[in-house]
Amino acid sequence: MVSDTPFALRAPRQTFFGCGELRRLGEVSKRLGSVALIAIGQGSVRAHGFLHTARRSLEAEGITAHVYEGISPEPLLGDVERGREAARSCRAEFVIALGGGSVLDVGKSIAALGGTYRPLTEYHSGTRACDEPGLPCVAVPTTSGTGSEATPNSVLTDPARRLKTSIRGAALQPEIALVDPDLTLPLPPEPTAHSGLDALCQAIEAYVSRGANPVSDLWALRAVRAIGGSLAGAVADGSNRGHRYDMALGSHLAGLALASARLGLVHGLAHPVGMASGKPHGLVCGAMLPMVIRANAEVAGSRYGDLCEAAGLGSPEPAAAAEALARWVEGLCEEFGAPVRLAELGVPEDELESIATAAASAGSTRTNPLEMSAEAILDLMRKNL
Ligand SMILES: [Fe+2]
The missing domain is CATH 1.20.1090.10 (Dehydroquinate synthase-like - alpha domain)
Structure with missing residues (x-):
């Protein structure tokens, strides 16, 4: 059967996949700038030494890394709000999201919306797409689940409105996906x-x-x-x-x-x-x-x-x-x-x-x-x- 249906493909600009690839984080992301905000969750990437490996790799390439820690397991609008303030105050040139699906979704949102002061609810209610260029994001998953490192959307929850839904747009697509299966070993x-x-x-x-x-x-x-x-x-x-x-x-x-x-x-x-x-x-x-x-x-x-x-x-x-x-x-x-x-x-x-x-x-x-x-x-x- 012949089909003439048009289609579009959406993917990160670059993907690095392989065991031990976290050690190349600095090398592959140095083209994005010299100041990075690393967004992480509630301690496991620190406890397993992944944060240490990431920082060492960045430092070796002359990249200054600031850490934004404590993202909730259920990613909240408040996590994004605090994160974009952190990105502004350290003048981050790019964001590295290192963690499970919720950390990736929040990190991607910080990168996409870090440059705007618009209320996050405008994006979360679906009235505005995340299409304006933001900061580049490097997404590094530590679980094998959401595949968020490959997608132009983030699932966020607004407890005030009891609403859990996706925000979408080209700005949410990670610039780089770095998938290191070894990071899932302790899960x-x-x-x-x-x-x-x-x-x-x-x-x-x-x-x-x-x-x-x-x-x-x-x-x-x-x-x-x-x-x-x-x-x-x-x-x-x-x-x-x-x-x-x-x-x-x-x-x-x-x-x-x-x-x-x-x-x-x-x-x-x-x-x-x-x-x-x-x-x-x-x-x-x-x-x-x-x-x-x-x-x-x-x-x-x-x-x-x-x-x-x-x-x-x-x-x-x-x-x-x-x-x-x-x-x-x-x-x-x-x-x-x-x-x-x-x-x-x-x-x-x-x-x-x-x-x-x-x-x-x-x-x-x-x-x-x-x-x-x-x-x-x-x-x-x-x-x-
Ligand atoms: Fe899902």
Whole structure:
């Protein structure tokens, strides 16, 4: 079949991938300036010596590094606000985000919005895109999950408005992604499982997305192959460098795929369900993915067949592929002790209606292969409690 649908690709300008690459941080980022703000979370990158390695590498290239520490596990607008003040006061020429998904999302936002005094809520409410050039960002993930180092969006939470949503725009795209799988070696089994489920979900949703294109397809399928072969192994034995390498590769490729193809209903639901349940993003995605795969089965059967092959599940007929993939995801969740149903996430039933309304208008839902109204989403959730 010949398709004439146009498409666009979004990716970091440069990517450095490999074990030990953190030691080259200064070398690869010196073209960006001589003063850097390093954004980190709540102590683990310091405790594991990664901050020390990063600073030494920067100092060796004559780069002065200031540290902005304490970013919340749930990235808040306040974390970005304090960070952009820190970037201004040290006259940072670029930002290095070193940490998990929330640190990357906050670091990218500091870089994109560091030059403006506009209220962050203008961007967070969706009235303004992050399109004006900001500071360059070097994104260095320490988990294999969100793939945020590859994407032009950040998920932020505003506790005052009880709103968790993405901000988007070209300025949020990292200038450099530096992916060093060794940085994920100390991650305990539970966050390894949760972040890995997010990466898996993102690869699957990007592949069946209405925004998928021939290049994002390659990335998404290769991501599912890498994650399918290594997620359970990385959770069982975090010291296995082969599995950690595959997971870092898979989550990065899933990030690239979603940056160009967008996602689907699981991610449309993930933010309001995450707010209502308070559960980690990857856990929420894992619990909702099987029901969404089954709902999409009729319109995306052959695409799910491709994903089954990539995941090593054989070559089921299109009619059986969605069920095979959904069962496989449920099996992984059960193996990790993660919920497989909505009710297990602890979402109050009286919040389902407002969750369905929020999910129906989410950007990710618009590229779900099956068109879903708020009523259809509510019905789906009620049947899968
Ligand atoms: Fe996600």
